[in-house]
Amino acid sequence: MRGVVRSFLVSLWFMALTFPIVVIKVSSLDGSIGWRWENAVGIGIGVFVVSFIWRALLVRRGAMTPREADLEWLFTWLEVERNQRIAKAVGLFIGCNVPVLFLVSVGGWKGFLTSLHALEVGTVAALVLAHFGMILGGGALRGKQRGAVAVQWVRQTAASPLGRKGAVVALMAFVLPLPFFMDMYQVNIISSALIWIMLGLGLNIVVGQAGLLVLGYVAFYAVGAYTYAIGNLHFGNEYIGFWTFLPIGGLLAMLAGVLLSFPVLRLRGDYLAIVTLGFGEIVRVVLEGGSLSLNPILSLLPTSVVQALPASFQNTLDLGGPAGIGGIPYPGFFGMKLSMDDSIRLVYFVALGLTIITIIAVSRLRDSRLGRSWAALREDEIACEAMGINKVTAKLSAFALGACWAGFGGVLFAAKTSFINPSSFTFMESALILSVVVLGGLDSIIGVALGACVLILLPEYLRSLNEYRMLIFGASMVLMMVFRPQGLLPAKAIKRTMPVVTEPPMNEKAGAA
Amino acid sequence: MMQAASSTAALPVLEVRDLSKRFGGLLALSDVNLNIHQGEVVALIGPNGAGKTTLFNCITSIYTPSEGQVVLRRPQGEECILNTHKPHEVTRLGMARTFQNIRLFQGMTVLENVMIARHCRTRAGVFGALLRPAWVRREERAIEEKSYTLLQYMGLESLYAEEARNLSYGQQRRLEIARALATEPFLLLLDEPAAGMNPQETLELKEMVLDIRKAFNLSVLLIEHDMSMVMSLSDRIYVMEYGCNIASGTPDEVRHNKQVIKAYLGEDDA
Numbered sequence: 001m002r003g004v005v006r007s008f009l010v011s012l013w014f015m016a017l018t019f020p021i022v023v024i025k026v027s028s029l030d031g032s033i034g035w036r037w038e039n040a041v042g043i044g045i046g047v048f049v050v051s052f053i054w055r056a057l058l059v060r061r062g063a064m065t066p067r068e069a070d071l072e073w074l075f076t077w078l079e080v081e082r083n084q085r086i087a088k089a090v091g092l093f094i095g096c097n098v099p100v101l102f103l104v105s106v107g108g109w110k111g112f113l114t115s116l117h118a119l120e121v122g123t124v125a126a127l128v129l130a131h132f133g134m135i136l137g138g139g140a141l142r143g144k145q146r147g148a149v150a151v152q153w154v155r156q157t158a159a160s161p162l163g164r165k166g167a168v169v170a171l172m173a174f175v176l177p178l179p180f181f182m183d184m185y186q187v188n189i190i191s192s193a194l195i196w197i198m199l200g201l202g203l204n205i206v207v208g209q210a211g212l213l214v215l216g217y218v219a220f221y222a223v224g225a226y227t228y229a230i231g232n233l234h235f236g237n238e239y240i241g242f243w244t245f246l247p248i249g250g251l252l253a254m255l256a257g258v259l260l261s262f263p264v265l266r267l268r269g270d271y272l273a274i275v276t277l278g279f280g281e282i283v284r285v286v287l288e289g290g291s292l293s294l295n296p297i298l299s300l301l302p303t304s305v306v307q308a309l310p311a312s313f314q315n316t317l318d319l320g321g322p323a324g325i326g327g328i329p330y331p332g333f334f335g336m337k338l339s340m341d342d343s344i345r346l347v348y349f350v351a352l353g354l355t356i357i358t359i360i361a362v363s364r365l366r367d368s369r370l371g372r373s374w375a376a377l378r379e380d381e382i383a384c385e386a387m388g389i390n391k392v393t394a395k396l397s398a399f400a401l402g403a404c405w406a407g408f409g410g411v412l413f414a415a416k417t418s419f420i421n422p423s424s425f426t427f428m429e430s431a432l433i434l435s436v437v438v439l440g441g442l443d444s445i446i447g448v449a450l451g452a453c454v455l456i457l458l459p460e461y462l463r464s465l466n467e468y469r470m471l472i473f474g475a476s477m478v479l480m481m482v483f484r485p486q487g488l489l490p491a492k493a494i495k496r497t498m499p500v501v502t503e504p505p506m507n508e509k510a511g512a513a
Numbered sequence: 514m515m516q517a518a519s520s521t522a523a524l525p526v527l528e529v530r531d532l533s534k535r536f537g538g539l540l541a542l543s544d545v546n547l548n549i550h551q552g553e554v555v556a557l558i559g560p561n562g563a564g565k566t567t568l569f570n571c572i573t574s575i576y577t578p579s580e581g582q583v584v585l586r587r588p589q590g591e592e593c594i595l596n597t598h599k600p601h602e603v604t605r606l607g608m609a610r611t612f613q614n615i616r617l618f619q620g621m622t623v624l625e626n627v628m629i630a631r632h633c634r635t636r637a638g639v640f641g642a643l644l645r646p647a648w649v650r651r652e653e654r655a656i657e658e659k660s661y662t663l664l665q666y667m668g669l670e671s672l673y674a675e676e677a678r679n680l681s682y683g684q685q686r687r688l689e690i691a692r693a694l695a696t697e698p699f700l701l702l703l704d705e706p707a708a709g710m711n712p713q714e715t716l717e718l719k720e721m722v723l724d725i726r727k728a729f730n731l732s733v734l735l736i737e738h739d740m741s742m743v744m745s746l747s748d749r750i751y752v753m754e755y756g757c758n759i760a761s762g763t764p765d766e767v768r769h770n771k772q773v774i775k776a777y778l779g780e781d782d783a
């Protein structure tokens with residue numbers, strides 16, 4: 001009898017866990033919501049039966065007391081310790097349901113309803129996420145204690161190269177078809193999140209890897225965006241477009257980075273932060289001013305070159321002022337004429353591609369001679385120099401590379417929004433990028449990516465809490481600093497396996513005396 | 514001592530000429546002279562605040578001397594006046610140092626600490642890092658292996674993946690030496706390497722310094738307060754007080770020098 005009651009409770013629990021997925025059915029035609037209670041009943045009965053048999057088997061085999069058997073089943077493969085049960089149950093429930101609600105709330109119900117595919121993808125994604133939610137929920141509550149098969153499994157997968165490859169393949173299989181199932185509003189949001197991952201990783205080079213606190217990072221982003229906007233205005237045609245301006249934007253931002261780094265080479269910490277903050281503001285003010293006299297630059301060029309430039313380019317450079325610059329085209333695709341939706345999808349894929357390139361580049365940089373020199377600079381400037389590292393080169397390269405990625409991001413941003421104005425490049429943006437890096441974990445690539453997703457996607461999905469957004473944002477940053485100053489996913493040292501080297505260390509020089 | 518006879522003929526590898534360093538009104542070094550010959554272990558001693566570390570900082574160009582010259586003669590024969598050099602250039606020229614207040618890269622692993630020091634002997638740049646051509650991969654592998662070998666030499670290889678801050682004091686000091694050796698110096702400056710070590714560790718350190726000198730064929734200049742170590746280890750000793758040289762010579766000469774006894778024991782004992 002006791003077993004029946006317990007199994008009944010277990011089945012109730014499972015119905016609660018799976019409720020959002022199996023019961024709520026949203027019709028894609030008229031947006032009405034259907035309640036499929038019969039599914040819940042089905043699940044309940046199924047779980048009841050399986051649970052009952054499972055219990056009986058476990059108890060018969062004497063592996064557990066009846067009570068333990070319940071809990072074993074309740075938490076699937078997570079081994080549970082007594083005092084953690086309630087916490088874990090709550091964790092599981094949240095882990096199971098939050099991702100679902102989260103996905104459902106993407107752009108409100110409406111946005112979610114626009115296609116049947118969205119619902120299906122959403123359900124699959126929710127199942128996957130719920131799975132991970134359970135694993136993480138269990139793991140997080142469990143802490144470092146023995147057990148948690150699932151967590152171990154995740155760890156092992158992450159540790160083995162094959163597992164990591166598998167995870168990458170799975171992730172790609174998830175993100176590649178995404179824009180064909182989601183509506184364009186969401187694709188755009190994800191594209192921005194990707195751009196922010198790039199920005200975060202770019203800033204991470206400067207702040208996380210080289211330890212130089214830069215507060216005006218958005219200036220480089222602006223350089224990239226305006227390069228495309230202005231360049232398109234003056235030179236844009238069917239051949240010269242996004243793909244031309246992408247590298248140019250990166251290069252110009254890099255140049256801006258180098259220019260900025262000269263005056264700040266001697267500065268450290270707070271002073272560096274203040275100067276770079278000023279730089280960011282100067283760039284924004286210049287953009288708001290609306291025009292830039294080109295005469296000083298043009299006077300350096302030979303007349304023939306100046307005359308060859310378009311007339312609109314000959315005296316002052318129009319920056320658009322507070323009104324900004326519009327009509328920026330989407331990226332081209334081998335001269336094909338793309339529909340609006342396809343263009344948005346293309347932006348998504350370009351953002352995805354650039355993000356992947358960025359991740360590869362940044363992780364390679366991190367594990368390189370240059371990356372180590374940045375780390376040394378961050379850890380101890382005097383010791384760094386004593387190791388034969390040129391401080392100036394290290395700082396310059398960090399600034400240049402960090403800025404370069406902001407430039408790429410800026411060009412892409414301009415292409416995505418097709419309209420830019422100075423209000424996209426305020427100090428708030430700089431602060432937000434910095435928060436992405438700090439929240440995710442300084443110098444941690446996955447951390448920064450996660451930070452960007454959290455900080456960019458969450459506010460999008462919490463639009464209903466609009467007035468409280470900054471409040472929540474500020475509060476969560478304070479809480480982070482108090483409870484987890486190293487970030488969500490702090491950086492880990494690069495794993496190296498050392499061979500058994502047996503040769504004597506006294507290299508070529510030995511015996512020369 | 515054994516080298517003294519042969520090396521007096523050759524020019525010293527390091528020559529400090531009438532070096533002075535002023536911090537505002539404070540004359541931390543005044544007309545300091547010092548020579549080190551190839552293969553020598555030279556000790557620099559003196560009471561606290563005598564200016565020993567300041568001299569190290571001037572030699573390695575961390576400070577710019579107010580007056581005087583620091584001349585480095587490389588084994589290849591060229592002669593460099595270091596006053597105008599940057600610290601990293603000095604390291605590249607072949608002089609490495611450790612710090613009195615340990616300056617490891619605390620947040621990085623033991624191996625990476627040594628790998629960083631290979632910086633000045635390797636050459637991969639931005640494109641090398643991004644594109645990773647075969648030669649860069651080979652270079653990286655070589656950096657790892659060389660660093661690991663040095664760790665083995667200093668007896669730290671089992672700790673290679675440990676964060677530097679987790680090492681014991683003595684281990685940290687040894688890691689600093691390993692790191693300095695990784696820059697392939699011909700002159701090694703050690704600032705109080707035995708500070709904080711127990712007698713046993715100090716004894717091992719002494720053997721290690723002598724061994725390093727032989728194995729890596731270098732000259733050593735060390736600051737040390739542990740007199741028994743200094744006396745048994747060094748070929749020659751320089752004594753400083755209030756920023757001035759007050760004596761120099763073999764351990765025996767220094768031991769019996771009146772001024773040195775006075776500086777260490779106070780006026781009454783003179």
Ligand SMILES: Nc1ncnc2c1ncn2[C@@H]1O[C@H](COP(=O)(O)OP(=O)(O)OP(=O)(O)O)[C@@H](O)[C@H]1O
Binds near residue numbers: 559
């Ligand atoms: N950067 C600096 N600015 C001002 N004064 C300094 C500086 N560095 C050292 N000094 C002063 O120079 C003097 C010599 O200091 P130094 O550190 O060279 O002594 P030391 O011989 O190494 O002593 P110890 O045995 O305690 O290490 C001290 O009076 C110190 O206060």
Ligand SMILES: [Mg+2]
Binds near residue numbers: 567
């Ligand atoms: Mg000192």
